[in-house]
Amino acid sequence: MSQLPTLTVRKALFAFALSCILVMCLVALAFAHLRGDRFTDSAFDHAARFRTTAAAEDLARTLERDWQDLAFLTGRVAGLDPEQLTYLMTGASGDGRRISWVGYADLDGQVIAATNGLLVGQNVAERPWFRNGLSGGFAGDVHDAVLLAQLLEGEGAEPLRFLDLSKPVTDASGQPSGVIGMHINASWLAEHLRETSETFGIDLYLINPNGDISASSADEAPDTAELQVLRAAQIGAQSGGRETWPDGREYFSALVPQVTYGDLPDFGWRMVGRLDADYLDVGLDLIRSEALYALLIAVFLIGLLTVLVARAVRTPFAELAASAQRIADGSQEYPPSFRTTREAALLSAALARLQQDRITDER
Known part of the structure; x- marks a missing residue:
């Protein structure tokens, strides 16, 4: 009998299975x-963009509600005397931790009514919120307190800072008769960014039109000249991706070129978000x-x-x-x-x- 082949059905099946596995x-x-x-990289870049966009919209929605409250107040000025208007504005300020001051100034810039009577009788004609508010809705970037610095206390050693919202008050003929302004505490803005940062798991930076960081959720504030995404924020261009930051670590960054929602005026902000690449690794x-x-x-x-x-x-x-x-x-x-x-x-x-x-x- 001739010698039989060494290959069996069992060996053939196992060889086929091992070939498939290989x-x-x-x-x-x-x-x-x-x-x-x-x-x-594509997935994490998308995650950075999605979270940054969501954080920007969340902030804009919150401020847009303040804008709607301001619009409501402008419609009540004509029907209330200064005392009643002061009472209404004090109520609109709540506990003062977020909205520090709301006030109404006439065409000459004299404050007629305000939260707790603060600045009543003083002239605010040179303040940006008043000048810009006369010509239409205005949203102003974070700035140091000027007239209210001696009347309100900041938190700890930090100087008191505000961001502004203002809107003109019109008479029955549609002509401006004054301006209502709202000062929102900048410490609330920073705390809001920190809370949003923890919720979305991303560091957040608000960049103003001058390229400076107005507020952030992180302790360090890198120079905008050091990073491509921050340089892009100065001109509002889309940017993002993996980048090494000044602390020597890699992050996935994303830029939202405009932070606004609904009828809220534009603050001129861009929001930058970053995800830690080491954490993602x-x-x-x-x-x-x-x-x-x-x-x-x-x-x-x-x-x-x-x-x-x-x-x-x-x-x-x-x-x-x-x-x-x-x-x-x-x-x-x-x-x-x-x-x-x-x-x-x-x-x-x-x-x-x-x-x-x-x-x-x-x-």
Whole structure:
């Protein structure tokens, strides 16, 4: 009898399974090497942009509600005397921690009514909120307190600073009759950014039209000349991506070129958000570990399926081969009948017919 091939059905099935596993691993490794960094950078860049945009809209929505309150006050001036107007403005200021002052000044700039009577009788004609408020809605960037510095106390050693909202008051003929201004505490703005930063997991910076940082959620304030995203903020251009900041660490940065919502006037702000790339790399390592575990599980399942298929396919052919060998040696046995596969069923039936014919011929 000639020498039989060494390759068996079982070996062939296992070789096929191992080849599939090898190809799967090589494709996964090639994809991770060629596209992994680009994919993760794109995903984290999108996350930085999405969170920064959401933070900017959240801030603008909050300030837009103050603008609506201011619009409501401008419509009540004509129907109230100064005492009643003072009472209304004091109520609009709440506890004073966020809105420090609301006041109404006539066309000459003299304050007629204000929160708790502060600055009543004084002239504010030279203040930007009054001058700009006469010509339309005005939103002013963070600035040091001037007239209110001696009347209100700041928090700790920090100087008192405000951002302004103002709107003209018109008479029945539609002509300006004065301006209502609102001073919002800048410490509230910084605290709001810190809280939003914790909520969205991103550092936030408000950049004014001059390129200076008006408020931020972080302690350090990098020079806008040091970073591409901050330089882009000065001109309002879109920018972002991975960048090394002055602290030597890499961040994914994003820029929102305008912080406004609804009817809120434009403060001229741009918002910059940054995500810590080192922190994201930790998350990426976890993702890679989970991907490795998933790959190992897939290999185990493929191996298990291969064993089951090999048993289901090999066993009938192995037993039929052994039975055929015995029949060829003169045995009178009939081969076992298998119906696990079409081929096994046909082979067992053919061997049975051959054995039947042989036994009949011998008789």
